[in-house]
Amino acid sequence: MKYLTELKKDQTAEISKIEGGSSVHRKMELLGVRPGLKIKRENSNTLHGPVVISVGQSFNHVAIGYGMAQKIMVKI
Amino acid sequence: MKIFLVGNPNVGKSVLFSRLTGLDVMVCNYSGSTVEFCKGEVKFWEHKSELIDIPGLYSLRPANKAEEVAADILKDFKDGDILINVIDAINLERNLFLTLELLEKKIPTIIVLNRWDLTKSHGIEINYSKLIQKLGVPVLPVVGVSGEGIKELVETMDKCLHNPFLSNTNIPEHKEDKWKLIGEIVSQCQKLYHHHPTLLEKLQELSITMPYAIFIAAGVLIGSFVIVRTIGESLVNYVLDPLFSKIYLPNLQALINVIGLPAWLNSLLMGAKPEPMAAFGLLTTGLYVPFVILLPYIFAFYLILSFIEDSGYLVRIAIVMDKVLHKIGLHGYASIPVLLGLGCKVPAIMSTRILESKKERIIALALILLLFPCIPQTVMVYSVLTKYGVTVVVSVFAFVFLLGLGVSFALNKFLKGETPELFVEVPIYQIPRFKQLAKKVFIRLKEFIMETVPLIIVGIALVSILDMIGVIKIIANVLGPIVTGLLGLPKELSIVMISGFLRKDVSIALLIPFDLTLKQMVIASVFLIMYLPCIATFFIMVKEFSAKTAVKVSVLTLLFSIIVGSALNLIL
Numbered sequence A: 001m002k003y004l005t006e007l008k009k010d011q012t013a014e015i016s017k018i019e020g021g022s023s024v025h026r027k028m029e030l031l032g033v034r035p036g037l038k039i040k041r042e043n044s045n046t047l048h049g050p051v052v053i054s055v056g057q058s059f060n061h062v063a064i065g066y067g068m069a070q071k072i073m074v075k076i
Numbered sequence B: 001m002k003i004f005l006v007g008n009p010n011v012g013k014s015v016l017f018s019r020l021t022g023l024d025v026m027v028c029n030y031s032g033s034t035v036e037f038c039k040g041e042v043k044f045w046e047h048k049s050e051l052i053d054i055p056g057l058y059s060l061r062p063a064n065k066a067e068e069v070a071a072d073i074l075k076d077f078k079d080g081d082i083l084i085n086v087i088d089a090i091n092l093e094r095n096l097f098l099t100l101e102l103l104e105k106k107i108p109t110i111i112v113l114n115r116w117d118l119t120k121s122h123g124i125e126i127n128y129s130k131l132i133q134k135l136g137v138p139v140l141p142v143v144g145v146s147g148e149g150i151k152e153l154v155e156t157m158d159k160c161l162h163n164p165f166l167s168n169t170n171i172p173e174h175k176e177d178k179w180k181l182i183g184e185i186v187s188q189c190q191k192l193y194h195h196h197p198t199l200l201e202k203l204q205e206l207s208i209t210m211p212y213a214i215f216i217a218a219g220v221l222i223g224s225f226v227i228v229r230t231i232g233e234s235l236v237n238y239v240l241d242p243l244f245s246k247i248y249l250p251n252l253q254a255l256i257n258v259i260g261l262p263a264w265l266n267s268l269l270m271g272a273k274p275e276p277m278a279a280f281g282l283l284t285t286g287l288y289v290p291f292v293i294l295l296p297y298i299f300a301f302y303l304i305l306s307f308i309e310d311s312g313y314l315v316r317i318a319i320v321m322d323k324v325l326h327k328i329g330l331h332g333y334a335s336i337p338v339l340l341g342l343g344c345k346v347p348a349i350m351s352t353r354i355l356e357s358k359k360e361r362i363i364a365l366a367l368i369l370l371l372f373p374c375i376p377q378t379v380m381v382y383s384v385l386t387k388y389g390v391t392v393v394v395s396v397f398a399f400v401f402l403l404g405l406g407v408s409f410a411l412n413k414f415l416k417g418e419t420p421e422l423f424v425e426v427p428i429y430q431i432p433r434f435k436q437l438a439k440k441v442f443i444r445l446k447e448f449i450m451e452t453v454p455l456i457i458v459g460i461a462l463v464s465i466l467d468m469i470g471v472i473k474i475i476a477n478v479l480g481p482i483v484t485g486l487l488g489l490p491k492e493l494s495i496v497m498i499s500g501f502l503r504k505d506v507s508i509a510l511l512i513p514f515d516l517t518l519k520q521m522v523i524a525s526v527f528l529i530m531y532l533p534c535i536a537t538f539f540i541m542v543k544e545f546s547a548k549t550a551v552k553v554s555v556l557t558l559l560f561s562i563i564v565g566s567a568l569n570l571i572l
Helices: A022-030 B013-021 B065-074 B089-104 B116-121 B128-135 B150-162 B175-189 B199-206 B212-259 B263-270 B285-311 B313-326 B332-340 B345-354 B358-370 B375-388 B390-414 B434-468 B471-486 B491-500 B504-509 B518-530 B535-544 B547-571
Strands: A012-018 A038-041 A051-055 A060-064 A072-075 B002-007 B038-044 B047-053 B082-088 B109-114 B124-126 B139-141 B190-192 B423-426
Touching: A012 A022, A060 B089, A060 B313, B002 B013, B002 B065, B002 B089, B013 B038, B013 B047, B013 B082, B013 B109, B013 B150, B038 B150, B047 B150, B082 B089, B082 B150, B089 B109, B089 B116, B089 B124, B089 B175, B109 B128, B109 B150, B116 B124, B128 B139, B128 B175, B139 B150, B175 B190, B199 B212, B212 B263, B212 B285, B212 B313, B263 B434, B285 B313, B285 B375, B285 B434, B285 B504, B313 B332, B313 B423, B332 B345, B332 B358, B345 B358, B345 B535, B358 B390, B358 B547, B375 B390, B375 B504, B375 B518, B390 B518, B434 B471, B434 B491, B434 B504, B471 B491, B471 B547, B491 B504, B491 B518, B504 B518, B518 B547, B535 B547
Parallel strands: B002 B047, B002 B082, B082 B109, B109 B139
Antiparallel strands: A012 A038, A012 A072, A038 A051, A051 A060, A060 B423, B038 B047, B124 B190
16 A cells, blocks of 8 residues: 555556545545546656546546645555 | 536536537636636527526535536526536546436436547547436537537437436435446446557646656746737737827828817827827827737737637646645645736636635735736836836836735735645646637637727826816825825826726826836836726625625735835835
8 A cells, every 4th residue: 555645657556545534535536536446647756746647447637736645545 | 498508627518608609708728717607599490598508517516616606506497498418528437427416306418428529539439329328318429619419419409308308317326326337337338448649648748747847837938928028019019009100190190180179179189299108198098008009918918828728738837836836825726817817807816716715715816916917017017117128127027026925925824724735637738729719819809899998098088187177186185195205206196096996007008208217117117016906806806705805905905005115115
């Protein structure tokens, strides 16, 4: 298990757990970010900026602020 | 009878809306570009019905103010109305959540798979007849921007109005089960193929990958600035100014000499001095300022802004700016309203709706109002100060910018509340279509000519008339102590300040006849950029925030700019 922020560019993983309250969950869910889904990291990790990932079986690219990305656990 | 267009943000609802109604609406390539709903009329066969374009939403349980507006409109739904649920064909999975929520309401619904043309280039194959089976409502592939599939959509709308069909699919109540059902539907109806990344996709990657992203962002901003300046300046110097000074003005003068006007009317229409900027006549300065000085830059600015909006780059700027904006209590998405504020404060303030918390919206408002003047005012300040050299121009804008930054920094410390994290979908890059771009620039220029130009002319007329009947002297004597004592400016400038509430660009133009010293010019420019929002901005603040906020903001900025102006007067 790793945090989303630890993923390298182009690495794929599966979301295993999202920490944080229900409002965080809901927000993520609506953009299609939820446990069980396959994701791919689309950018590298310089300067602790937002993490960009592509989610699921489509072209859903999502940018997630660094602090929020630290709440997402993934398994590779 | 009403038809509602509903869907996730940035799926192309507004494009469909203008296709179906023939009305011009703003279309952009980022989430939340429609913050207010649009209404239009569609006529097909014997039907005449109202089409309502609802701001994008991800779920019927709203998450921000723009989504609240959307969810509220849907409450007006009556028997006989129909819904068109617009889905982004290359983003089926995420879009289906809202679809299931809509189907659950048992409302007659037609589903449109928009951007169908992109599925092929992205290696996606959707079996839409299977989707029809699964969802139990009509599903139509459509390409909004080219009009492909619109005819079939209209036919289906007709059928639906005669014989509304409801979905008989069983929609599970819990959201986990909804997502499970979506997973099933997607895996049965959609296949993905490997495809080679296109050039645009490679650019997409670079523009969010450090350090390239920073270079690209800097390049885009500097490039835009250079292009706007080049287009604007060339149009002024080589086309519009010669037209005005060599053709229009001499002929007008000749005509007036033939007719012969009474002195008062002559000075109202033609003004007091021969130079078009300093004359202050309705037919000289009144037309020169809006059409020769402002129009070229406004055209150039909106051409570039519309291009960037349509390309999908704005969201990448938001990603690059996220880290920096966190220092002043905002997240990256706030850079969109702030950048719009370079053009006009009114749409910029409206777009603060895409921000969630009150704290963010207030800080964004401060940035919009204080960081830089709107484009007409920027152009006026630039054209007034440019004779003193580049350093002066740059210092004035940099000073105002830093002050604005300082204020938002203080606001962030002072206001309570957390800064939410950036969380936003990233649209794919698209090469803007010429027709759409031209339409957008046209809408914005039309707005400028219809709404702004009359105000500029009224502003100039008002000043001339007040001057003629002696009111300016009275006002100058009343406000004189503040203007002269604190700011070190001639007391006659108080009228400039009052007219600035009407149009801020006019107030800058009004400085020209006064023969100010460099120091006075700098103080006056800084003061006039900051001191009050213009009347249109004031009313949009009342609407988007509250009357109390609008008054509070205006009083505070006025006091603040008097302090800043007095300080400059002491230091310089």
